[in-house]
Amino acid sequence: MTFNYFKSRIQMSGHAALGKLGFGLTNYRHPQRAEALANVQEARALAYTATTPLECVEIDQAVRATLKVPGDMAEVGVYLGGTAAVILNASHGRHLHLFDTFAGLPDSGDYLVKGEYAGSMDSVSRTLAAYSDRITLHAGLFPEDSGPDVENLRFSFVHLDMDLYDGTLAAMRFFWPRMNPGGILLSHDYPQIDGVVRAFHEFFATEDGVLLPLSGQQCIAVKLASNAAA
Ligand SMILES: C[S@@+](CC[C@H](N)C(=O)[O-])C[C@H]1O[C@@H](n2cnc3c(N)ncnc32)[C@H](O)[C@@H]1O
16 A cells, blocks of 8 residues: 555545535546646645635646647636646646736625735736746736737636626636637636626527536636637
């Protein structure tokens, strides 16, 4: 019996116990899954994120799955840079555009409080200093203020973590036509936040694309060749 065997047994038992409390379950015995978990733990050490380790593994694997798709990557909803670190750790040589008001959640009709998750662009820049050659930080309301910065780009991977109906719908309308075939748009808070679910269902009522809810609080949408970027 190896150390890794006992480690995976402990992790599985921990997850089984957490599963009874309503948290996600996974199996770390396979080396690919164990490696993904180790990668995200390393990235999560850079900055706090409420996105769970399991959800970070989903981000890690979605990023890796899109590495052969041409295009840049983007995240809207950066806060302290925790999930941005996971995306950067999973990708090599890819550029990541990071969008946030850096003043917290904007005004909305949703129940969330304006100004929650206020961060600072300078501190995110310091946190992600090791990746400074392949990130661009865009401050302001997305897409109204910062969308024009990237309107001529094409994307392989987009992470949305905006918490709000309006912003999520607007971001999907912005990115979806700019995604290359095989590209993945992954969102947090599905099905946790009703506004995010509503935005996805409204958007995909008329748009092509494969929408898949994941086992944590996330969903992914895969861009098909038939609805590729113009
Ligand atoms: C839950 S936090 C993001 C958490 C982050 N992904 C992490 O690593 O934990 C949500 C963020 O979305 C940002 N945000 C929400 N709507 C936005 C919009 N329309 N434009 C820019 N930023 C927005 C907020 O400022 C906040 O920092």
